[in-house]
Amino acid sequence: MQTATRIEKEKAGTATGSVKPRQPWWKPVGETVLALAATVFLLESFFNFAGIGQQEFFEPDPLLGARHIPSKQVTWRMEGLSRDSFNSFGMRDYERTLAKPQDTVRVAVLGDSGAEGLQVPLKNTFPIVVQDMLNEEAKKRGLQKRFEVMNFGCAGYSMLQEILQYETLAAKFSPDIVVLFYNRMDATESIIDGSMRSIADPKPFCYLSPEGEVKLDTAILEARADELKPNAVLDWLRRNSRLYGVVNQTLFSLSINDKHFVKWKHMFEKGAKVRKVAPATYPAQNEDQVAAKLLERLNNDVKSKGGRLIVMMFPNLIDYPDLTRQQKLFSGMAEAQGFGYLDLSDPVKNYKRKEELLIEYHFSTKGHKLIADLLKPYLQ
Amino acid sequence: MLFNSFTYMLFLPAVVVLYWVMPNRFRTTLLLVASYLFYMNWKPAYGLLIFALTLVNYAIGLSLEKFAAKKKAILIGGLIFNLGCLCFFKYANFLLESLFSSLKGLSVLVSHAPADSWTSPALKIILPLGISFFTFEFIHYIVDVYRGSAAVKNFRDFALFAAFFPSQIAGPIKRFQDFTHQLLEKPVFRGENFREGLFLILQGLFKKIVLGDNMGYVVNTGFNHASRMGLVDTWIAVAGFTFQIFFDFSGYTDIGRGSALLLGYKVPENFNWPFLAANLTDFWRRWHISLSTWLRDYLFIPLGGSRVSAQRARFNTMLTMVLGGLWHGAAWHYVIWGAFHGTGLVLSKEWTDFASRHPVLSKLRPHPIWHWSGVALTMLFLFMAGILFRAETIPQALTIAHKLVVPAAGGEVTTMFLNSTLPVSLSLYLLYLAAKTLIERARQPQIHTAVSLARRYFENSIGTQVVVYTGVAFVILGFAPLHVAPFIYFQF
Known part of the structure; x- marks a missing residue:
């Protein structure tokens, strides 16, 4: 009886057109998939055009913790603006060959974000500016000699990571001169306090052995080795997807803006696998002693390969005690061990409109030009 | 929250x-x-x-x-x-x-x-x-x-x-x-309310985060370093603030209205294309409508409104606007901002009356040039008023006003504006407004048929709706600045 009524109702409904015919299940699913594909395609294309979601430029590295993604196109807007690609070695630089061309003087610049210079276009970074200046001058003098100033700078690197970067990558390019652009905290970030081991970013640290040798502490890298393993899907997304970049940028923004998000994130992470980091087997370290030993190691290494080291100090604009100490330490070492030393403090302090040299914490195009002018005599 | x-x-x-x-x-x-x-x-x-x-x-x-x-x-x-x-x-x-x-x-x-x-x-x-x-x-x-x-x-x-x-x-x-x-x-739960609510929330977030907050960075750089600004910098900072406050406040209103609609409630609209106002009286009918109608109903009219002597009507306008200025914040520059708007309203009214009586001017009034000149002048007035509203002190306001007319080197604000995402996001927003207006005003029935077909398809496909709304959310997140800024009107 009920079935009959339902059929009658359906017939009546169909006749008047008031009841919609049931869609096959695959139709709404197909429409959704199609809409999803079209939206992803449109968003990726639009973001690529607008330079959105391209601030994601690190990939995990088992030794350094993180490194630039080779050939990645980066649009940087946090301070200033740049839209360039890293080269195939992951350097913020033009494409280079491993083999040194004939009659070429090669300079390797090591450093953190100060050298990397994402705040300005690649052509305005001081390594490229000084390279152009040197080549121009050599050309004017009718010399065969060419200069290649290669940038190995990478944001967030500590002094230890910069030196490991030299040993694992920069040295392969056989540089004649190595410039270490020392930024404040580079030494501090090379060592780790015992209480911070469980929450530190996965990266290498170091300490001095009782014999005074620099030793690597890779316990944190080992404890978090699973995060540093290659992951085909994540690696692909990191290299190619702007949407992935947007998601990561949003999570980062939330973690610095929203206390509730941070609270929930911590709660979520507490529930995740707890990583046990091996305790330190060495006493608390003195950053100046470690920095001096690291510098000595780099200088010896460069010298042994027939090169020359120059240490360039980030300007100490407000007389930070640690940087003041390290200025004295490194200038003394330069004299004693025979490497070059260039302190940017006075030239920047004495610059007429020094606010034009910096964009918040990094150098502007004018700042990079000033560095290039100051560095040039050291490279000739 | x-x-x-x-x-x-x-x-x-x-x-x-x-x-x-x-x-x-x-x-x-x-x-x-x-x-x-x-x-x-x-x-x-x-x-x-x-x-x-x-x-x-x-x-x-x-x-x-x-x-x-x-x-x-x-x-x-x-x-x-x-x-x-x-x-x-x-x-x-x-x-x-x-x-x-x-x-x-x-x-x-x-x-x-x-x-x-x-x-x-x-x-x-x-x-x-x-x-x-x-x-x-x-x-x-x-x-x-x-x-x-x-x-x-x-x-x-x-x-x-x-x-x-x-x-x-x-x-x-x-x-x-x-x-x-x-x-x-x-x-009662209605699908169209839900869709409109979501749309308003996304539109509000776009205005606030993508346009207002990014504009805020540029404006703050200018106003915080007023002495360093050049001529173009100053114009960008001053015009930028007028638009920043609009995007910020109308964005807030959109999110609020959208949230209310998701719950089945309708909250009144607060803005109606305010920058198309041809004079100040028209502007206050289009800007922060709920406040201006409140001031009209509970202050201006009880004071006698405009149905009193001309002198008294001018006084009523001035007093309403000065108190309106003070309502915005407890500081002298808000009082002066209110008085500035009051003076503008009085002068605007006098000019309109004069133009309607004048034989030549009254003939010119219906011409589009007259209308658009009025829009431009109103905008210029709003820029000037914006300086008083945004500047922290009167001397700072005077420095900025001076820099609007005196050529000087600079470029920091201009570079910052050009380096930001604003040229793209503003173009996107203008494109959206233009498309919306063109579709609404289109005379060809084919356009309306196509739009209503697309709309019907969209309304019937929940999957597509989810994907499209998520896509718009991604655009907002992509253009969002790193630091979240509170709404300007929260301080009032």
């Missing part, structure tokens, strides 16, 4: 889902609890303040009905109470500081006493969020009940009118008749 915060993005869906799955009789209570949670998330103690104000105004409303013979006295008492609370929280320090500065100046002048022997009498008062808005809603309520509207009998309904979270912090300033009418009607 900020509308553009992660917490709100969790709070709103939770409230909406609970609201619609809950039996109808519990919904008002749920909204009331949610609204208090929303408010107390900022400073729990101030939940008591809004509750106490609600309780007193509820009692005043009932008393106005019950004791008709004494209703004038009750109204005056109610006004003193509401304005007293507003003055204490918002203006006490301003009045004390102003008095203190005057006395200090006088003392230094008369007795040559050292100025540093005086200490500031400022009280430690934290301005409760939204107090300017809900106090105005209370005043509207008691005045309307005094004028004959029926008082709200149900305390829960009245409390929700005062605390309704989508409009609690920065308006729009609601009218209780509209709101309680919707409460009585019992909202």
Whole structure:
């Protein structure tokens, strides 16, 4: 009886057109998939055009913790603006060959974000500016000699990571001169306090052995080795997807803006696998002693390969005690061990409109030009 | 809780889902609890303040009905109470500081006493969020009940009118008749309300985060380093602020209206293409509509409005705008901003009257050039007024005004603007407005058929809706600046 009524109702409904015919299940699913594909395609294309979601430029590295993604196109807007690609070695630089061309003087610049210079276009970074200046001058003098100033700078690197970067990558390019652009905290970030081991970013640290040798502490890298393993899907997304970049940028923004998000994130992470980091087997370290030993190691290494080291100090604009100490330490070492030393403090302090040299914490195009002018005599 | 915060993005869906799955009789209570949670998330103690104000105004409303013979006295008492609370929280320090500065100046002048022997009498008062808005809603309520509207009998309904979270912090300033009418009607879940609500929220977030906040960086750089700005920099910073405040405030209103629609409520519109106003009177009909109509109904008209002598009408306009300026903030530059707008309104009215009487000018008035010149001049006036609104001190305002006309080298603000995402996002927004206007005004039936087909398809495909809304959310996240900024009107 009920079935009959339902059929009658359906017939009546169909006749008047008031009841919609049931869609096959695959139709709404197909429409959704199609809409999803079209939206992803449109968003990726639009973001690529607008330079959105391209601030994601690190990939995990088992030794350094993180490194630039080779050939990645980066649009940087946090301070200033740049839209360039890293080269195939992951350097913020033009494409280079491993083999040194004939009659070429090669300079390797090591450093953190100060050298990397994402705040300005690649052509305005001081390594490229000084390279152009040197080549121009050599050309004017009718010399065969060419200069290649290669940038190995990478944001967030500590002094230890910069030196490991030299040993694992920069040295392969056989540089004649190595410039270490020392930024404040580079030494501090090379060592780790015992209480911070469980929450530190996965990266290498170091300490001095009782014999005074620099030793690597890779316990944190080992404890978090699973995060540093290659992951085909994540690696692909990191290299190619702007949407992935947007998601990561949003999570980062939330973690610095929203206390509730941070609270929930911590709660979520507490529930995740707890990583046990091996305790330190060495006493608390003195950053100046470690920095001096690291510098000595780099200088010896460069010298042994027939090169020359120059240490360039980030300007100490407000007389930070640690940087003041390290200025004295490194200038003394330069004299004693025979490497070059260039302190940017006075030239920047004495610059007429020094606010034009910096964009918040990094150098502007004018700042990079000033560095290039100051560095040039050291490279000739 | 900020509308553009992660917490709100969790709070709103939770409230909406609970609201619609809950039996109808519990919904008002749920909204009331949610609204208090929303408010107390900022400073729990101030939940008591809004509750106490609600309780007193509820009692005043009932008393106005019950004791008709004494209703004038009750109204005056109610006004003193509401304005007293507003003055204490918002203006006490301003009045004390102003008095203190005057006395200090006088003392230094008369007795040559050292100025540093005086200490500031400022009280430690934290301005409760939204107090300017809900106090105005209370005043509207008691005045309307005094004028004959029926008082709200149900305390829960009245409390929700005062605390309704989508409009609690920065308006729009609601009218209780509209709101309680919707409460009585019992909202019904409608797909089109839901879609429109989501659309408004996304549009509001786009305006606030993508346009307003990014513009804020450029504007702040300019105003914080006024002496370094060049001519073009100054124009960008000044025009930028006018647009920043529009994107910020209308973005807030859109999110609020959208949130209300998800719950089945309609909150009044606050903006109607304000930058297309051809004169200042027209501008105030299009900008912060709920405030300007409140000022008209509860201040300008009771003062006599414009149906008095010309001199008195000018005075009424000036007083309304000066008090409107003071409503925005307890600082002299807001008072001067109000006076500037008042002067502009008076002059605009005089000019309109003069032009309509003048034989040549009256013929020119219907011409589009006349209209668009009016739009440009109004915009220019708003830029100038914006300097007074944004500058922290009068000397800073004067420096910026001076830099608008004197050529100087600079370029920091210009470079920052060009380096930001604003050229792309503003183009995207203008493209959206142009497409919307063209479609609405299109005369070809084929366009309307195509649009309605697309709309019908969209409305029938939930999967597509989810994908499209998520896509728009991604655009907003992609263009969002690193740091979240609070809404400008929260401070008022």
